[in-house]
Amino acid sequence: MSQYHLEIRVKPRPGLLDPQGKAIHHALNSLGWDGVHDVRVGKAMYIDLDAASEDEARNTAEAMCRKLLANPVTEDFEVTVVGVAEGATS
Amino acid sequence: MSQYHLEIRVKPRPGLLDPQGKAIHHALNSLGWDGVHDVRVGKAMYIDLDAASEDEARNTAEAMCRKLLANPVTEDFEVTVVGVAEGATS
Amino acid sequence: MSIVDGTSPEDMVKAPHVDPRPGDPEITPELVADHGLSPEEYERVLGILGRTPTFTELGIFSAMWSEHCGYKNSKRLLRLLPTEAPWVIQGPGENAGVIDIGEGYALAFKIESHNHPSAVEPYQGAATGVGGILRDIFTMGARPIAVLDSLRFGRLDSGRVRYLFSGVVKGIGDYGNCMGIPNIGGEVSFDEGYEGNPIVNAMCLGLMKREELITASASGDGNSLMAVGARTGRDGIHGATFASEELSADSDESSRPQVQVGDPFTEKLLLEASLELIASGAISGIQDMGAAGITSSASEMAGRGGSGVEIDMARVPVREPGMTPYEILLSESQERMLVVAEPGREGDVRRILEKWELEAEVIGHVTSDGRFRVMEGDRVVADIPALPLTEGCPTYEREGVEGEEVQRLRAMDLSGYMDLDDPAATFLKVLGSPNVASKRWIYHQYDTTVRSSTAVRPGSDAGVVRIRGTRKAVAATTDCNGRFGYLEPRAGAEIAMAEAARNLVCSGAIPTAITNNLNFGNPLKPHIYHQLREAVLGMADACRIFETPVTGGNVSLFNETDGVAIYPTPVVGMVGVVEDVDHITTQAFRETGDAVILLGRNTDELGGSEYLYAVHDLVAGAPPAVDLLAERHLQNAVLAMIREGIVRSAHDCSEGGLACALAECALGNGETVLGVDVTLTDDLPLAALLFGEAQGRIVLSCAPEHADRVAAIADEHGVPVARIGTVGAPAGTFRITTPKGIVDVTPDVLSKTYFEAIPRIMDAPATGDA
Amino acid sequence: MKVAVITFPGSNCDYDLYKAIQMVDGEASFVWHRDRGLRGYDAVMLPGGFSYGDYLRPGAIARMSPVMEEVMDFAAKGGPVLGICNGFQILCEAGLLPGALMPNRSLKFQSKDVFVRVERADTLFTADYDAGAVLRIPIAHHDGNFEADQETLRRLEDDGRVVFRYVDRSGEPTDESNPNGSWHNIAGIVNDGGNVLGMMPHPERAMEPILGSTDGRGLFTSILRSLTPA
Ligand SMILES: Nc1ncnc2c1ncn2[C@@H]1O[C@H](COP(=O)(O)OP(=O)(O)O)[C@@H](O)[C@H]1O
Ligand SMILES: [Mg+2]
DSSP, X not given: OEEEEEEEEEEEOTTSOOHHHHHHHHHHHHTTOTTEEEEEEEEEEEEEEEEXXXXXXHHXXXXXXXXXXXXXXXXXXEEEEEEEETTOOO | OEEEEEEEEEEEOTTSOOHHHHHHHHHHHHTTOTTEEEEEEEEEEEEEEEESSXXXXXXXXXXXXXXXXXXXXXXXXXXXXXXXXXXXXX | OEEOOSOOGGGSOOOOOOOOOTTOOOOOHHHHHHTTOOHHHHHHHHHHHTSOOOHXXXXXXXXXXXXXXXXXXXXXXXXXXXXXXXXXXXXXXXXXXXXXXXXXXXXXEEEEEOHHHHHHOHHHHHHHHHHHHHHHHHTTTOEEEEEEEEEEESOTTSHHHHHHHHHHHHHHHHHHHHHTOOEEEEEEEEOXXXXXXXXXXXXXXXXXXXXXXXXXXXXXXXXXXXXXXSOBOSTTOOGGGGOSGGGOTTOOGGGSOSSOOOOHHHHHHHHHHHHHHHHHTOEEEEEEOOTTHHHHHHHHHHHHHTOEEEEEGGGSOBSSTTOOHHHHHHOOOSSEEEEEEOTTOXXXXXXXXXXXXXXXXXXXXXXXXXXXXXXETTEEEEEEEHHHHHHOOOOEEOOOOOOHHHHHHHTXXXXXXXXXXXXXXXXXXXXXXXTTSOOHHHXXXXXXXXXXXXXXXBTBSSEEEEOTTSSOEEEEEEXXXXXXXXXXXXXXXXXXXXXXXXXXXXXXXXXXXXXEEEEOSOTTSHHHHHHHHHHHHHHHHHHHHHTOOEEEEEEEOOOEETTEEOOOEEXXXXXXXXXXXXXXXXXXXXXXXXXXXXXXXXXXXXXXXXXXXXXXXXXXXXXXXOOHHHHHHHHHHHHHHHHTTOOSEEEEXXXXXXXXXXXXXXXXXXXXXXXXXXXXXXOSOHHHHHHOOOSSOEEEEEOGGGHHHHHXXXXXXXXXXXXXXXXXXXXXXXXXEETTEEEEEOHHHHHHHHHHHHHHHHSSSOOOOO | OEEEEEEOTTBOSHHHHHHHHHHTTOXXXXXXXXXXXXXXXXXXXXXXXXXXXXXXXXXXXXXXXHHHHHHHHHHHTTOOEEEETHHHHHHHHTTSSSSEEEOOTTSSOEEXXXXXXXXXXXXXXXXXXXXXXXXXXXXXXXXXXXXXXXXXXXXXXXXXOEEEEEEOTTSOOOSTTOSSOOGGGEEEEEOTTSOEEEESSOGGGXXXXXXXXXXXXXXXXXXXXXXXXX
């Protein structure tokens, strides 16, 4: 077992409403950043997880996303393994 | 000018309580994922931005984070350039 | 300066020797100064201990003898406030005051400030302020039934101010909404007097059966002390005490955040768990771990119980590894409580907490030796006599001298501001000033109806909550006009009291008691100490005359930036009892053709008015005179009229004067705007007549056939009364006719001016300025 | 009528709902989210509040509670299920109702009275109202902006499953009367079977004159009557 450090990004589905992204886009434009063309806002989650392998860690995280972390109606997700601490199961 | 696609991750400062992360951690554990040791939740933002160079795009995004996107008292941020469409200024 | 009380060091049992903890810094004069203790205060610490304190002990004294916990500069003055009445069950000194409201019910209530945290991080600062005041209420055994918020900021034209304002409102809203406690009112003002230092005061009311009252004291030798709720982290450990980095090897700057993050969800569970704990009889005392965390909660519980405590830092559930006793003792992590379990009931405490998905851990026990002893496993890290620690903080009486600038401003000749060229335009300018305009941009972000008991929501003079199963209701309001306080602190405090009482009687409630929040600058400066003392004296007089004792409150001093202090702001949080829900009255006119009646007398006073500020950018003149006895007669008269059932609406006349009060009556909640046709005959300068803020005035409406009876009751009470006009038709014109000019405004313009002023500023595209 | 009021950690309208049921002479009991056993109940109601603090997404964590499996069974067997505010959010997360409740377009919590029009008076939840009736009911939410994919939205309208719509005082669904940006001013919908209703406004806060409106009563009397054999 090693402890994997994962980053999960959950993102609003293209085409779906993103009121927060719209508000930030607007705010950036009115602050003078008029080169901004699009803003979408999602969540970034950082999870420390025990797993036997990187694949297992990723699969587990994807299962978490399907079950809980992302709303299948409105969101897509991406999982990245960003680090591993060998044998570290605290 | 090219259009850069940036990913910005805003994350609660270490040491600060992250009530949302705590609740999700708890939920994952009670769903049976007991190998989860820590969960922190931040934001992921996706921005399309005109800039003359990758450096400029990154600098602009960092300025946006300092001014608006991240709360300097409670959050850290990271900017990644994830793509570029040459000459595309819509 | 003189030290006026505190136990004399000679009377105290000296503390036993305690070895310094390995790694602790050496106690130097600099370190002592970093901990905010003066050389005299440190001498007293040495006297109490009979030796040099350990680093941990220094931290403990520093926290307990801070202004916040020790009331060094205000205690003497606070003793001047009347605190007793037959209906007071619990006066100052506990987590909250409690009054008897009849039919077996008691009301707990208190106000608390979170000014500094909100200046640093408006959202979390305000949110945790609400969290703290809620805990103060439910640790008394009461279920919170309402919150109010009293806010002050600089001028809204600054981006920074808008950032603070919107963050604070969101923070208050998110916390209270999540907890399910309705917000029933508050106040806000914008004035450069608060530019660098926003004022964020939150008040909470809680209801209980009389016998459910529980206090925060620790007694019963050997009884377990348990930490319940959230874990302890490194947050909120006082910045000032950490001037030097080598203080703790285990933690660096970045891992010791200066702000605390609120978790209203955990607090909601803690609320339910605490009330269940109290009902179960498994505990004998409970206290919030608020400012100065475990240190103040444990030592104060010991102090109140006349006992001692021994707690072990190794047993405190922590959020991060490697925390030192110093850090654990001083952490201000939120949503934590300390409880004293009845003998053998620890298991019951755990079971109840576990049901609510929270932790409970035994961290120590009550002792009979009167000491506050802190262990780290087997090692003693602090051993201090509890009473001198909690009660022995030196208190100071300082010299107070009025500032010269204020004397000059107060004496300023205002005769040049008395005439108006365009009364309607000036009227709209005053009505549309953010200080007068509708505050619904704020309270539409607050859940005002949860608990299904809110009879009067924000937007009238006072909020009212009915008590299920009875005919009664309770009303509450917060009031203070900082400009009046600045120009003349004593009058400012008296006016705050008078306005609060008027707000309650206009709602149909009998003013019953107050809590207060004294927000001031640096009391070491003579002119600030003068303000503080004068304000307390004024408040005390009004409390006596209104028979509204003080049951608790909060003092927030040192509200200064670059040497500039806020306006003296003694916020009054007043509660009242509505004897019968049929008496509940609101400010909005209701029926076309009703008589509009003015109680009280118009004057030529303009000093400190919103008119001078909004139109002439001036804070000057003497505040309006306030006659406390006349105010009392006015209160009695209005209540008598309401009891007879002949009052259709009643509204206090305050900021913006009579013209704005009439507009507010006409506008109601904006759904149906009624016309107004009023004629004023007073021979007064026009500005004073329309916008002067003379005290002791109430605008009410009644059916025309009751107008004579209203006048008769007013006469009986010696209150001046005049029928000044008639309520007009829906969407009718708003018209005030005076000998020197006419104000004539369409309902549309009236409505837009009043309701859109704040949204127009706040909902414009963001100008982030974190 | 025996009604189960399900409580989750963070529910805060549970007691209001309980009282509302009693006011129409229903028999209410609380069922804690970890408990099981909805047998013997005639209707199930999910109250408003902030289950699990609304962390992650409103309703997302509560939806995983043990009791939710039973609520699904209860609904599948045709038992009436009502979700108000956070209850509506939980029903959507659980898939008992389609779509999702996104943040209000103002990105602010909205608390005020709104007007809603009864679009369907032939459901078991609304039989005591007249179709087209305009009700005054408080809202108090941050995430009430109903959204779904185009296909789902089209079906909701075509099948007449929109039960309540935000309107102005005169009954018109205008943009200003839409407090959160909901698609087609949707304030409440039912499932295919017509036995699961989710709505953002709080009828349990509009039961007595002292609260400013009694327009919520019809909902509770309707449910009660549908369960009482005639
Ligand atoms: N910060 C606030 N939070 C909640 N309600 C507020 C706030 N500020 C003002 N209000 C409400 O708006 C209304 C008008 O406020 P204010 O002008 O201070 O009234 P008054 O002069 O009658 O005290 C009152 O009902 C008050 O409770
Ligand atoms: Mg006021």
